[in-house]
Amino acid sequence: xxxxxxxxxxxxxxxxxxxxxxxxxxxxxxxxxxxxxxxxxxxxxxxxxxxxxxxxxxxxxxxxxxxxxxxxxxxxxxxxxxxxxxxxxxxxxxxxxxxxxxxxxxxxxxxxxxxxxxxxxxxxxxxxxxxxxxxxxxxxxxxxxxxxxxxxxxxxxxxxxxxxxxxxxxxxxxxxxxxxxxxxxxxxxxxxxxxxxxxxxxxxxxxxxxxxxxxxxxxxxxxxxxxxxxxx
Amino acid sequence: xxxxxxxxxxxxxxxxxxxxxxxxxxxxxxxxxxxxxxxxxxxxxxxxxxxxxxxxxxxxxxxxxxxxxxxxxxxxxxxxxxxxxxxxxxxxxxxxxxxxxxxxxxxxxxxxxxxxxxxxxxxxxxxxxxxxxxxxxxxxxxxxxxxxxxxxxxxxxxxxxxxxxxxxxxxxxxxxxxxxxxxxxxxxxxxxxxxxxxxxxxxxxxxxxxxxxxxxxxxx
Numbered sequence: 001x002x003x004x005x006x007x008x009x010x011x012x013x014x015x016x017x018x019x020x021x022x023x024x025x026x027x028x029x030x031x032x033x034x035x036x037x038x039x040x041x042x043x044x045x046x047x048x049x050x051x052x053x054x055x056x057x058x059x060x061x062x063x064x065x066x067x068x069x070x071x072x073x074x075x076x077x078x079x080x081x082x083x084x085x086x087x088x089x090x091x092x093x094x095x096x097x098x099x100x101x102x103x104x105x106x107x108x109x110x111x112x113x114x115x116x117x118x119x120x121x122x123x124x125x126x127x128x129x130x131x132x133x134x135x136x137x138x139x140x141x142x143x144x145x146x147x148x149x150x151x152x153x154x155x156x157x158x159x160x161x162x163x164x165x166x167x168x169x170x171x172x173x174x175x176x177x178x179x180x181x182x183x184x185x186x187x188x189x190x191x192x193x194x195x196x197x198x199x200x201x202x203x204x205x206x207x208x209x210x211x212x213x214x215x216x217x218x219x220x221x222x223x224x225x226x227x228x229x230x231x232x
Numbered sequence: 233x234x235x236x237x238x239x240x241x242x243x244x245x246x247x248x249x250x251x252x253x254x255x256x257x258x259x260x261x262x263x264x265x266x267x268x269x270x271x272x273x274x275x276x277x278x279x280x281x282x283x284x285x286x287x288x289x290x291x292x293x294x295x296x297x298x299x300x301x302x303x304x305x306x307x308x309x310x311x312x313x314x315x316x317x318x319x320x321x322x323x324x325x326x327x328x329x330x331x332x333x334x335x336x337x338x339x340x341x342x343x344x345x346x347x348x349x350x351x352x353x354x355x356x357x358x359x360x361x362x363x364x365x366x367x368x369x370x371x372x373x374x375x376x377x378x379x380x381x382x383x384x385x386x387x388x389x390x391x392x393x394x395x396x397x398x399x400x401x402x403x404x405x406x407x408x409x410x411x412x413x414x415x416x417x418x419x420x421x422x423x424x425x426x427x428x429x430x431x432x433x434x435x436x437x438x439x440x441x442x443x444x445x446x447x448x449x450x451x452x
Contacts, residue, residue, distance in 0.1 A: 067299055071292050076285040084282050093288070097295050104299055164281040186279035204246075211245035214275050222271075 049115070056116035060107045067100060074117060077188055078124050084171070084183050085128040095131050099124040118197040121190075125180060125198060170220040177201070178213035185210050234258075237265055244272055365423050372429075375436055382443040389450050401446045408439045 058066030078099065082092035102123050110119055171179050180199055184190045185206075190198070192206040199206070233254040235243065243251045259265040383405075393399040415432040422428060 062303060064296060064299055064303070068292065068296065071295065075292065076287050079291070080282075080284055083284065093291055093294075096291075097298055100295050101298055101302055104302055160278070160281050163278055167278055167281060182279070183282070186276050187282045207246045211241070214244075214272065217275055218271060 052115045052117055053112065056107070056110060056112065059103065059116070060110070067104070070103075070117075070120065071100070074120070078121070081121075081183060081188055082124060082128050084168075084187065085125070085179070086131060087168075091131055091135075095124065095127045098131075099127050102127065114197040115194075118194055121184075121194075121198045122200070129176070166221060167217070170217050173220060174213055174216055177209050178216065181206055181209040182213040182217070237262060240265055240268055368429055369423075372432065372436070375433075379436060379440050379443065382440060382447070386443050386446040386450070389446055397449060398446065401442055401449075404442055405439065408435055408442065411435050412439065 055066055055070060059070065075096065078096045079089070079092050082095040083089055086092050086095060099120065103120055106123075110116065114122070171182065174182065177199065181195055184195045184198065185192065192203045192210075195201075195206045196203045201209070233250055235251060235254045235258050237258075239251070240255065243255045247255065255265065256269060259269045389398050390402040390405065393402055412432065412435045415428060415435060419425065419428045419432060
């Protein structure tokens with residue numbers, strides 16, 4: 001990797017201080033920047049595991065309040081993840097709703113081999129990619145080959161809209177796994193152990209995929225070498 | 233812990249907290265690594281731009297409604313299974329196939345009932361017609377013979393009529409014989425025509441009546 005800086009629009013505005021722990025609830029907490037935890041599972045992890053099992057049991061019993069709890073804990077994250085995969089909030093809401101229905105339909109077959117929430121996110125990711133494929137097929141039928149990747153619809157103005165758009169475009173050029181791992185780790189704040197469960201890969205593969213994703217994003221977002229040289 | 237520029241990618245990929253601290257300490261004195269660490273972390277910060285955790289108040293009610301509808305459908309299916317213990321073992325595809333087979337069997341049965349097998353039925357009908365025709369023809373022959381006997385008895389008066397009345401009976405019988413000959417010819421071409429047979433019978437009855445009148449007139 002070269003020494004030139006990224007010509008990212010946020011370069012001058014963001015600090016180089018370590019990022020804050022993901023503020024996305026207990027499922028988003030992770031050790032930064034490394035994930036290695038000394039000793040056995042923490043009390044919080046044990047609580048999370050038992051609550052996850054309780055939530056799964058309540059959903060299995062058909063209690064709609066359990067699904068509401070699942071939504072309260074993860075609904076916005078699920079929708080945000082779906083939004084980043086599908087590119088628009090309408091498709092994202094459809095995918096999240098379909099995910100809840102799939103969870104309800106197949107909760108009887110959930111054996112607890114992964115956590116209930118991990119299982120739910122796996123269903124969500126698969127549902128999102130089913131929707132992408134379905135959308136692509138419809139476009140092919142309509143002979144509309146203007147674009148193969150989802151068109152990102154504008155969202156609520158953020159702090160750095162230009163940065164966000166550049167990142168969205170670059171993410172679309174990554175492989176599916178690279179995009180998924182980047183979104184789950186960097187945006188949604190999941191740990192590699194959780195991502196491995198969601199994407200059915202090893203933790204090592206998740207870490208390596210994230211590394212490759214970030215390397216590729218840097219290459220896509222950094223300016224051509226000549227202009228970089230001029231700025232220095 | 234001492235790290236060098238060559239450790240950078242490995243630490244970026246899977247470094248421990250201690251290794252990251254060592255890398256940052258190294259970056260403080262290495263402009264190349266300083267830039268790389270800063271750019272690497274910048275991507276993480278930039279990723280936060282993709283977070284939009286705003287909730288839509290109508291979204292959960294929509295999901296809840298869909299879940300409730302699905303639960304109601306499942307309950308209906310469960311109730312249906314309770315009363316139809318055989319159905320759960322068949323998938324909808326098999327149930328459709330069974331229904332199709334049932335419709336096919338009913339259609340074939342209906343066809344056989346209302347359209348009996350061609351050749352056998354045709355033969356039965358032919359035998360029946362032939363049998364009835366034989367009965368009619370033998371009755372006609374017997375009737376004709378009986379009338380011929382009457383005609384033989386009345387023949388002397390008719391061939392030599394003593395009065396105008398017998399002459400009239402003779403002419404009437406000639407007309408009747410002519411009509412009977414016509415009807416017999418037609419019946420020969422269309423033996424199963426019941427109307428012709430009725431007309432023929434009426435002619436025979438008329439001839440019989442006339443001959444009886446001739447014989448009665450002779451006795452007077």
